[in-house]
Amino acid sequence: MSKTLRTYEEINEKIAKGQVVVVTAEEVIDLVREKGIERVAREVDVVTTGTFGIMCSSGAFLNIGHTKPRMKIHEAYLNGVMAYAGLAAVDLYIGATQPAKDDPLNKVHPGEFRYGGGHVIEDLVAGRDVLLEAYAYGTDCYPRKKLVTWINIRDLNEAYLFNPRNAYQNYNVAVNPSDKTLYTYLGVLLPRMGNAGYSSAGQLSPLLNDPFYRVIGIGTRIFLGGGIGYVVWQGTQHNPSVARNERGIPKGGAGTLAVIGDLKGMSPKWIQGVSIRGYGCSLALGLGVPIPILDEETLYYCSVSDEEILAPVVDYSHAYPHGTGEVLGYVSYAELRSGIIKIQGKEVPTAPMSSYSKAREVALTLKQWIQEGKFTLTKPVAPLPGVESGVRFKNLVERPVETSVLVGR
Amino acid sequence: MNGNGKKIVLRFPQEVADRPIVCELALRFGLQFNILRASISPHREGIMVMEVIGSREKQEEGLAFLASRGVLVEPLSQDIRMIEERCYHCGACVGLCPTGALFMERPSFLVRYDPGKCIACELCVLGCPARAMEALI
Numbered sequence: 330m331s332k333t334l335r336t337y338e339e340i341n342e343k344i345a346k347g348q349v350v351v352v353t354a355e356e357v358i359d360l361v362r363e364k365g366i367e368r369v370a371r372e373v374d375v376v377t378t379g380t381f382g383i384m385c386s387s388g389a390f391l392n393i394g395h396t397k398p399r400m401k402i403h404e405a406y407l408n409g410v411m412a413y414a415g416l417a418a419v420d421l422y423i424g425a426t427q428p429a430k431d432d433p434l435n436k437v438h439p440g441e442f443r444y445g446g447g448h449v450i451e452d453l454v455a456g457r458d459v460l461l462e463a464y465a466y467g468t469d470c471y472p473r474k475k476l477v478t479w480i481n482i483r484d485l486n487e488a489y490l491f492n493p494r495n496a497y498q499n500y501n502v503a504v505n506p507s508d509k510t511l512y513t514y515l516g517v518l519l520p521r522m523g524n525a526g527y528s529s530a531g532q533l534s535p536l537l538n539d540p541f542y543r544v545i546g547i548g549t550r551i552f553l554g555g556g557i558g559y560v561v562w563q564g565t566q567h568n569p570s571v572a573r574n575e576r577g578i579p580k581g582g583a584g585t586l587a588v589i590g591d592l593k594g595m596s597p598k599w600i601q602g603v604s605i606r607g608y609g610c611s612l613a614l615g616l617g618v619p620i621p622i623l624d625e626e627t628l629y630y631c632s633v634s635d636e637e638i639l640a641p642v643v644d645y646s647h648a649y650p651h652g653t654g655e656v657l658g659y660v661s662y663a664e665l666r667s668g669i670i671k672i673q674g675k676e677v678p679t680a681p682m683s684s685y686s687k688a689r690e691v692a693l694t695l696k697q698w699i700q701e702g703k704f705t706l707t708k709p710v711a712p713l714p715g716v717e718s719g720v721r722f723k724n725l726v727e728r729p730v731e732t733s734v735l736v737g738r
Numbered sequence: 739m740n741g742n743g744k745k746i747v748l749r750f751p752q753e754v755a756d757r758p759i760v761c762e763l764a765l766r767f768g769l770q771f772n773i774l775r776a777s778i779s780p781h782r783e784g785i786m787v788m789e790v791i792g793s794r795e796k797q798e799e800g801l802a803f804l805a806s807r808g809v810l811v812e813p814l815s816q817d818i819r820m821i822e823e824r825c826y827h828c829g830a831c832v833g834l835c836p837t838g839a840l841f842m843e844r845p846s847f848l849v850r851y852d853p854g855k856c857i858a859c860e861l862c863v864l865g866c867p868a869r870a871m872e873a874l875i
């Protein structure tokens with residue numbers, strides 16, 4: 330452990346006085362190269378990170394308010410997209426990847442998935458009216474059985490994003506060595522390795538700047554969808570035990586964050602429904618985390634650059650769908666960002682699914698908020714499970730089900 | 739691709755859609771052509787995207803002839819449009835575009851579209867998750 334240079338309280342005091350020094354995770358790289366860790370650690374209080382990309386495992390809780398007569402909603406649709414109603418009476422959860430109920434899906438492959446949960450969330454954030462259709466079986470205390478109405482975010486009691494898994498710490502690079510085009514969540518993959526899909530902000534990405542979760546934890550206040558949010562838990566599939574390089578950077582998908590934030594404070598500029606051809610609907614989202622430079626070690630980790638972050642290249646025609654774990658090789662984000670990578674001697678154009686320019690804008694916006702005193706830092710109330718936790722992502726082990734159990738199902 | 743090839747979109751109103759006009763480009767003007775896409779139904783408007791290869795004069799004469807027969811001739815680039823408000827500059831389309839019509843500007847990392855280089859293959863329309871690339875055909 331290196332010597333503590335400043336505390337959260339001291340940083341927040343400087344924010345209040347307008348004296349805080351903030352740089353982005355991109356700006357800090359050259360700064361450290363120029364001046365060295367020791368000096369920059371003394372000068373810089375906060376480094377801001379950012380990412381903007383498609384984040385599956387996102388969704389929003391909505392409370393629509395009670396109807397007269399009362400209704401305990403059993404089944405609900407928002408602009409034709411099913412929302413989960415099995416919570417209480419008028420609480421709904423709209424998941425980002427839920428397609429519209431009349432979507433032809435992949436019946437004509439590759440399906441278009443024009444509208445889904447992510448688009449509903451975008452429409453809500455943009456302040457557009459959304460059609461709610463709801464059904465119930467009726468009870469003595471909740472007699473109403475049917476409801477059709479327009480709703481608008483301004484009238485909802487609560488509307489908050491609650492994303493079980495965002496901000497993946499590193500991820501695969503997808504290629505397709507087969508002879509036919511593949512339609513995946515990492516984009517359209519052209520045959521014979523015609524392109525390579527990837528999705529990470531690399532040197533700007535939150536968890537790649539704090540690889541061992543030393544400062545990002547439960548309770549960390551963040552930029553989420555253009556508004557304010559919080560880290561509430563480790564994300565689902567959080568996998569700190571992935572092999573790491575000498576800088577602590579995982580060699581594949583590792584840590585993740587579960588985040589929450591008020592949808593009412595968000596902006597459609599930072600939260601947008603997406604349609605991934607042949608795959609499904611989802612949500613593209615901007616997320617940024619401030620990193621307090623508590624000591625030199627914190628700064629060392631967030632001075633990581635794209636050259637030092639490697640991602641595994643995976644065959645999405647075979648190794649990924651069949652879960653073989655096979656890796657074709659590793660490439661750096663600097664190579665990916667250049668537009669061309671070399672795989673097995675072949676030059677392959679890269680096709681990013683996440684936006685570097687928007688990731689940069691998230692980090693710059695967060696920097697500005699902190700400088701202007703609009704955003705202060707919070708100290709985590711509990712850490713995320715780290716390498717020492719032994720937490721490991723498991724695959725499902727299927728168990729045979731006896732015929733007697735299956736009868737009548 | 740041939741240096742003197744010109745990519746055009748032909749629209750055939752109902753009255754001319756069922757007449758063999760396009761082959762006249764070869765017969766009368768000695769032009770070669772590659773049909774890139776076509777959808778013509780006998781009773782509705784038809785659309786054809788083609789590359790016309792030949793000298794500039796012959797191209798102009800050929801296209802003027804088509805126009806005189808009621809065919810609407812437009813340069814191809816009008817048909818794939820980028821809806822800028824929806825584009826979030828990921829670059830998924832850049833890795834798909836075969837001609838460099840879509841490219842990543844550096845160091846801004848903003849994605850730009852040069853309609854002049856577009857051959858309307860529609861790969862970007864397939865690959866854009868934001869549905870920011872639109873085919874107007």
Ligand code: SF4
Pocket residue numbers: 820824825826827828829830831832849865866867868869870871
């Ligand atoms: S794929 Fe779509 S959103 Fe991404 S850069 Fe291209 S046009 Fe923009």
Ligand code: SF4
Pocket residue numbers: 818834835836837838839840855856857858859860861862863871
């Ligand atoms: S239609 Fe094809 S050539 Fe035109 S911009 Fe899109 S990918 Fe490029």
